[in-house]
Amino acid sequence: xxxxxxxxxxxxxxxxxxxxxxxxxxxxxxxxxxxxxxxxxxxxxxxxxxxxxxxxxxxxxxxxxxxxxxxxxxxxxxxxxxxxxxxxxxxxxxxxxxxxxxxxxxxxxxxxxxxxxxxxxxxxxxxxxxxxxxxxxxxxxxxxxxxxxxxxxxxxxxxxxxxxxxxxxxxxxxxxxxxxxxxxxxxxxxxxxxxxxxxxxxxxxxxxxxxxxxxxxxxxxx
Amino acid sequence: xxxxxxxxxxxxxxxxxxxxxxxxxxxxxxxxxxxxxxxxxxxxxxxxxxxxxxxxxxxxxxxxxxxxxxxxxxxxxxxxxxxxxxxxxxxxxxxxxxxxxxxxxxxxxxxx
Ligand SMILES: Nc1nc2c(ncn2[C@@H]2O[C@H](COP(=O)(O)OP(=O)(O)O)[C@@H](O)[C@H]2O)c(=O)[nH]1
Ligand SMILES: [Mg+2]
Ligand SMILES: [Zn+2]
Numbered sequence: 438x439x440x441x442x443x444x445x446x447x448x449x450x451x452x453x454x455x456x457x458x459x460x461x462x463x464x465x466x467x468x469x470x471x472x473x474x475x476x477x478x479x480x481x482x483x484x485x486x487x488x489x490x491x492x493x494x495x496x497x498x499x500x501x502x503x504x505x506x507x508x509x510x511x512x513x514x515x516x517x518x519x520x521x522x523x524x525x526x527x528x529x530x531x532x533x534x535x536x537x538x539x540x541x542x543x544x545x546x547x548x549x550x551x552x553x554x555x556x557x558x559x560x561x562x563x564x565x566x567x568x569x570x571x572x573x574x575x576x577x578x579x580x581x582x583x584x585x586x587x588x589x590x591x592x593x594x595x596x597x598x599x600x601x602x603x604x605x606x607x608x609x610x611x612x613x614x615x616x617x618x619x620x621x622x623x624x625x626x627x628x629x630x631x632x633x634x635x636x637x638x639x640x641x642x643x644x645x646x647x648x649x650x651x652x653x654x655x656x657x658x659x
Numbered sequence: 660x661x662x663x664x665x666x667x668x669x670x671x672x673x674x675x676x677x678x679x680x681x682x683x684x685x686x687x688x689x690x691x692x693x694x695x696x697x698x699x700x701x702x703x704x705x706x707x708x709x710x711x712x713x714x715x716x717x718x719x720x721x722x723x724x725x726x727x728x729x730x731x732x733x734x735x736x737x738x739x740x741x742x743x744x745x746x747x748x749x750x751x752x753x754x755x756x757x758x759x760x761x762x763x764x765x766x767x768x769x770x771x
Binding site for chain 2: 440441442443444445446447448449450451453454531532533563564566567593
């Protein structure tokens, strides 16, 4: 029997993913393509927000969507009706996306000529925060019924996002969501985060969000 | 729970390292996991048999070392355990800089 050798590796397991993510980000920059990673709990309004956003912006830029929320193609078919390019990723019950899955999405979508692409991440506030997808920027949606104490419960998510959309403000009067308190909690974790209250369903309050996207798309081409 | 997908990736990385070192067998792997890492040791152990199924790690022993989560208080500078003290320094401050605890490291493999 041969002797046992100990091989020291001492390598972070996510290093591989982080490297891949960095490669994707560089490639997107060279293509002038802005990729947004959109995260939220299930049902906060990712798909609805995407539909309203696409309808507003599709006349001024080429848009593509990578759907991963769940394995069914319900969301992908909803997006398909808007007329933009969409692909459904099969995530096999995973609870987050990683850079490899983004890579698969980019290859399957045929991104030549696109200006703006969104990754609808899997509905989950915990796991997606820990994995770099290679997206240019990260956004999350929280909806009014979820409560203003979410930043206290899921601080990791608020460390990685650039924008928080507070959705379903049309239902404000039925819930005790305190927007000032929410803003204070968020800015304690990350003072850079931009907070935008919207009603995705009625496409209300979304102008600052559209402007943010326009700015990011322009910056990515600069 | 996302441990299975992650452990399948770990198995791939171990197999690669084993091949690079002309190993016939992987006797043991040692992982280091931080107390507040995004993977839970208990679940890592639970999914390990499934992750190694039909790979060269099928008979490999899994060892996990836990790395404590420590923070440095931004007010008084003391280093304290984030988990046992729930993120609150003995001076009462809740503002700290995270030092350790989110690690997830493939420390070593033992091959023959
Ligand atoms: N009242 C209200 N409902 C909304 C709004 N946005 C989305 N919804 C509803 O919330 C549910 C989940 O939305 P969806 O976009 O599928 O969420 P996702 O799981 O994050 O993609 C649907 O029934 C939507 O109609 C909104 O602004 N106001
Ligand atoms: Mg959806
Ligand atoms: Zn202190």
